[in-house]
Amino acid sequence: xxTLTLKARLRLQYYMDQHGWxxxxxxxxxxxxxxxxxxxxxxxxSQIHIxxxxxxAKALGCQWTELVELVEVDEPDD
Numbered sequence: 438x439x440t441l442t443l444k445a446r447l448r449l450q451y452y453m454d455q456h457g458w459x460x461x462x463x464x465x466x467x468x469x470x471x472x473x474x475x476x477x478x479x480x481x482x483s484q485i486h487i488x489x490x491x492x493x494a495k496a497l498g499c500q501w502t503e504l505v506e507l508v509e510v511d512e513p514d515d
């Protein structure tokens with residue numbers, strides 16, 4: 438049996454493409470560690486830190502709510 442779980446995926450790649458930025462560029466502009474931006478751009482996460490997402494959104498010129506997309510993830514029960 439599986440449990441349906443919601444995770445947050447950030448639409449960073451779309452906005453980075455609009456600016457012609459790499460993960461490193463966004464990291465620099467937002468003053469967020471490179472490893473954090475890389476992880477958030479590649480994986481859905483179960484928790485987000487609103488100040489981090491707000492800093493990313495500000496650098497990208499959008500609202501943080503525009504970056505966050507909820508996705509359903511099937512996880513096996515223990």
